[in-house]
Amino acid sequence: MEKHAIVLGVIGADCHSVGNKILELFFTAEGFKVVNLGVMVSQQEFINAAIETDARAILVSSLYGHGEIDCQGFRDLCLEKGLDRILLYVGGNLVVGKTPFAIVEEKFKKMGFDRVFPPDVDLKKAAELLKQDIKERFGPDSQSSRDNGQPAGPDKSNPEAEASAPETREPRG
Numbered sequence: 001m002e003k004h005a006i007v008l009g010v011i012g013a014d015c016h017s018v019g020n021k022i023l024e025l026f027f028t029a030e031g032f033k034v035v036n037l038g039v040m041v042s043q044q045e046f047i048n049a050a051i052e053t054d055a056r057a058i059l060v061s062s063l064y065g066h067g068e069i070d071c072q073g074f075r076d077l078c079l080e081k082g083l084d085r086i087l088l089y090v091g092g093n094l095v096v097g098k099t100p101f102a103i104v105e106e107k108f109k110k111m112g113f114d115r116v117f118p119p120d121v122d123l124k125k126a127a128e129l130l131k132q133d134i135k136e137r138f139g140p141d142s143q144s145s146r147d148n149g150q151p152a153g154p155d156k157s158n159p160e161a162e163a164s165a166p167e168t169r170e171p172r173g
């Protein structure tokens, strides 16, 4: 069976890289095709990678406390770029200080994230939720995450576009 692509990275100016490596190894072992952008990733970079790999989900990490600012408008930008069905997950130390998690979760859900995770999340449970969410959102035939139903990926008729595909980008950090 074909593996579902997911895009992973640490958003904004955040350079915490340890959790990102663990997530890459874990979700790869869970059977996903993980496109790991590493640390210090912009919203636009996440979205470009998701479009070019026809990803089912973007998994955003934020550890340094500025997650709320960095994630503002992420869902709107996805919609603007045609990713109208992509799953958005976010996790880590999402805000500064000790805000109760229920409040943090509500905040990020209002911003358009489908699931929000604390730093001590059981990754096995997160992977199960992701598999379930992909099935529910994309159906058993797992259609494209873009609104036009066209397969994503570089335009084979355009060698320049093909040459700039980001999947091989080395993760930073």
Ligand code: B12
Pocket: 013, 014, 015, 016, 017, 018, 019, 020, 022, 023, 059, 060, 061, 062, 063, 064, 065, 066, 089, 090, 091, 092, 093, 094, 095, 096, 097, 117, 118, 119, 120, 121, 123, 126, 173
């Ligand atoms: C190591 C460390 C650093 C190192 C990072 C080195 C590196 N290459 O990674 C250095 C020294 C550079 C650093 C810098 C800073 N740090 Co620092 N750092 C830490 C520390 C001690 C450990 C982080 C770590 O590696 N944890 C281990 C990994 C495995 O856990 P994790 O990162 O949480 O990731 C897991 C989960 O969060 C979860 N997860 C994460 N994302 C996602 C996403 C999804 C979808 C899911 C399902 C799960 C998930 O799964 C991951 C794997 O298990 C933490 C404290 C702590 N105990 O966490 C502070 C901490 C993260 N740092 C903090 C801060 C404030 C900073 C600085 C701003 C300090 C400063 N004033 O300069 C800078 C930021 C620099 C920057 N631009 O990013 C704060 C953040 C506070 C907040 N959010 O409110 C923390 C929590 C310390 C604290 N208690 O104050 N830091």
